[in-house]
Amino acid sequence: MSRPPTLLEPIARLLAVGRRPPMAPRVEVAAGPSVPAWLLRLVVVAALAGSVALVARSDGHWLVAVVLLAGALTRPDGLAPSVLTVGVGLLLVTAPLDPLHPRVFVLVFALHLAVELGALVGPLPWQAQVEWRVFARAGRGFLVVQAVAQTLGLLGAWVTGQPPAMPWLPLLAAVALSVLAWTVTSRLRKAA
Amino acid sequence: MSSAASRVAVAGRWTPTGSALPRLFAGGGLLVLGLLAGRADVASLGVPLVLSVVLGLLRRPATDIEVQLGPPRYGTTEGRITSTLRIVGSGGGVAARLRVATPGFRDREVLVDASGPRDVDLSVVTVRTGRQHLFRVDHQCRGAHAVLRAPMDWVGPVSLVVLPKPALLGPVPLPHRLQGLTGSHRSVRPGDGGDFRDLAEFASGDRLRRIDWKATARRGTGHGTGVGTTTLFVRRTFATADAHVMLVLDARDEVGPDVAGWDFGRVLPDESTSLDLARRAGTSLARRYLDQGDRVGLAELGRSRWLRPAGGRRQLTQVVHHLALAEPQGEPAQKVAVPHLPSGVLVVMLSTFLDDVPVDLAVDWRFTGHRVLAIDVLPQPTLAHLDPRQVTAHRVVALERDERLASLAGAGVEVVRWEHAPDGARVEATLATLARTRRAGR
Numbered sequence: 051m052s053r054p055p056t057l058l059e060p061i062a063r064l065l066a067v068g069r070r071p072p073m074a075p076r077v078e079v080a081a082g083p084s085v086p087a088w089l090l091r092l093v094v095v096a097a098l099a100g101s102v103a104l105v106a107r108s109d110g111h112w113l114v115a116v117v118l119l120a121g122a123l124t125r126p127d128g129l130a131p132s133v134l135t136v137g138v139g140l141l142l143v144t145a146p147l148d149p150l151h152p153r154v155f156v157l158v159f160a161l162h163l164a165v166e167l168g169a170l171v172g173p174l175p176w177q178a179q180v181e182w183r184v185f186a187r188a189g190r191g192f193l194v195v196q197a198v199a200q201t202l203g204l205l206g207a208w209v210t211g212q213p214p215a216m217p218w219l220p221l222l223a224a225v226a227l228s229v230l231a232w233t234v235t236s237r238l239r240k241a242a
Numbered sequence: 243m244s245s246a247a248s249r250v251a252v253a254g255r256w257t258p259t260g261s262a263l264p265r266l267f268a269g270g271g272l273l274v275l276g277l278l279a280g281r282a283d284v285a286s287l288g289v290p291l292v293l294s295v296v297l298g299l300l301r302r303p304a305t306d307i308e309v310q311l312g313p314p315r316y317g318t319t320e321g322r323i324t325s326t327l328r329i330v331g332s333g334g335g336v337a338a339r340l341r342v343a344t345p346g347f348r349d350r351e352v353l354v355d356a357s358g359p360r361d362v363d364l365s366v367v368t369v370r371t372g373r374q375h376l377f378r379v380d381h382q383c384r385g386a387h388a389v390l391r392a393p394m395d396w397v398g399p400v401s402l403v404v405l406p407k408p409a410l411l412g413p414v415p416l417p418h419r420l421q422g423l424t425g426s427h428r429s430v431r432p433g434d435g436g437d438f439r440d441l442a443e444f445a446s447g448d449r450l451r452r453i454d455w456k457a458t459a460r461r462g463t464g465h466g467t468g469v470g471t472t473t474l475f476v477r478r479t480f481a482t483a484d485a486h487v488m489l490v491l492d493a494r495d496e497v498g499p500d501v502a503g504w505d506f507g508r509v510l511p512d513e514s515t516s517l518d519l520a521r522r523a524g525t526s527l528a529r530r531y532l533d534q535g536d537r538v539g540l541a542e543l544g545r546s547r548w549l550r551p552a553g554g555r556r557q558l559t560q561v562v563h564h565l566a567l568a569e570p571q572g573e574p575a576q577k578v579a580v581p582h583l584p585s586g587v588l589v590v591m592l593s594t595f596l597d598d599v600p601v602d603l604a605v606d607w608r609f610t611g612h613r614v615l616a617i618d619v620l621p622q623p624t625l626a627h628l629d630p631r632q633v634t635a636h637r638v639v640a641l642e643r644d645e646r647l648a649s650l651a652g653a654g655v656e657v658v659r660w661e662h663a664p665d666g667a668r669v670e671a672t673l674a675t676l677a678r679t680r681r682a683g684r
Contacts, residue, residue, distance in 0.1 A: 132268035183355035206282025
């Protein structure tokens with residue numbers, strides 16, 4: 051003779067509906083100390099958002115920025131971080147001239163960090179892990195580039211701050227830039 | 243065990259990452275914009291983007307990538323299987339993206355430093371036995387500043403056969419009829435054994451050392467044909483014999499305790515499946531029978547391969563390996579080739595009894611005179627993740643199964659439920675009870 055169902059049994063059965071089986075454990079990889087990829091994506095977005103905050107002057111700017119930030123969050127190695135960097139540059143052009151303002155150096159650091167970190171973690175899924183040693187190795191290259199960029203920024207600020215501007219300097223820089231662009235593009239084409 | 247190695251001989255096939263060109267164009271655009279506008283602050287935003295891409299291209303990796311996966315190692319205490327991934331040459335890459343996949347486990351993806359040779363241990367913990375295919379590793383090296391990447395390649399998986407661990411068992415049931423002229427069990431025939439059978443008059447062919455002098459002194463004098471003669475009495479003993487046992491493994495299906503996973507065969511690695519229990523039961527029984535000098539064979543339902551009954555340590559090794567390598571082959575077949583059994587064997591059928599095939603075979607063998615032991619290896623089912631309709635369906639399946647087990651018992655097949663308890667105390671008690679059953683009845 052079966053026992054009559056208690057009041058709690060149907061409720062418990064209802065609660066059990068849709069209850070998912072426990073997830074399988076993950077394979078263990080004994081790498082060194084690591085940081086989750088989702089956290090690095092947030093760092094990328096935070097660096098980009100901070101950069102926008104330094105130059106945005108209207109809600110329209112923020113509206114466009116939010117769309118691009120969402121793109122950077124989902125595809126950190128996509129177009130969004132680069133486009134956002136160009137956008138920050140455009141906003142900077144329209145801002146009053148102040149080449150030695152500290153925000154310029156912060157922008158150079160934050161945008162470079164966001165773009166390079168995005169390129170590093172972009173292909174990884176959210177739940178991936180990144181070993182700290184990767185940053186130690188990549189960090190040296192990052193700091194070298196930063197040192198060069200910040201120095202050039204300082205030099206450029208000093209040059210543009212001189213009233214008798216040297217008219218041949220932009221021309222020389224444009225030629226050098228063209229040669230560099232041609233070299234890099236040909237190398238990339240060869241690599242592809 | 244096996245190891246694997248992957249060598250990507252593609253020093254010339256490093257390609258730009260998806261972010262390289264956008265960075266280059268964005269940086270170049272900012273530089274041009276800054277120059278045109280005479281704004282060094284704008285131009286300096288583009289410098290790091292262009293410079294990092296240029297440096298990444300200049301430090302183009304020149305050598306091949308070589309990744310090796312070592313043979314797996316099994317730790318018997320906690321069931322941990324470990325294999326070492328060796329990144330021998332990263333081709334000048336900075337980081338290696340690894341995606342490690344193992345059936346039954348969720349993938350793990352990591353970005354590790356690959357600037358020099360290094361070893362990375364991969365491991366899983368599992369209670370499963372049998373053949374395991376582990377650690378397929380997809381890998382891709384990336385150059386400095388994430389500008390260039392190597393082609394994606396893979397290494398592995400490696401394979402390992404985890405042997406079932408036997409439980410220590412006490413007395414076990416014997417077949418109705420013992421065979422052979424030697425062994426550890428008492429036969430019903432007179433012969434050279436240890437147990438006393440009866441006294442008999444000395445006859446031609448009896449050995450002198452078998453004469454029982456006390457019995458002769460007590461009963462022999464005056465019983466002869468003439469006065470003063472003495473009749474000699476000899477002690478007769480029971481002959482010994484051995485038991486022949488045939489393990490019949492039903493490896494056509496494999497289910498875990500979670501009924502929600504029965505449809506897709508999803509089982510967590512920390513749960514023993516029916517086949518794991520069957521392997522453990524078969525190994526334990528084979529070891530017990532072989533330890534007491536009996537002969538054990540193995541047949542697999544649905545497969546043509548089988549082991550003839552034989553004794554000794556070598557046979558135990560063979561039986562254990564056959565059990566470990568048994569695995570389902572596609573959908574469970576409804577018509578199976580009937581294994582040929584020697585006469586007078588004890589048949590031990592290891593099955594979940596979720597269909598009629600093993601039941602019909604067991605009943606047929608019982609009717610042909612074999613003693614048949616049905617070992618039920620279905621794990622204790624978990625219904626927590628089923629919806630009400632699935633619970634009802636499982637109830638129907640369970641009722642059908644109960645009916646099959648009842649019909650087995652009605653036909654004289656002895657049913658033993660193999661518990662997952664590590665000490666196996668209940669199983670041992672049940673087997674000991676069956677071992678006390680008189681063989682004669684036969």
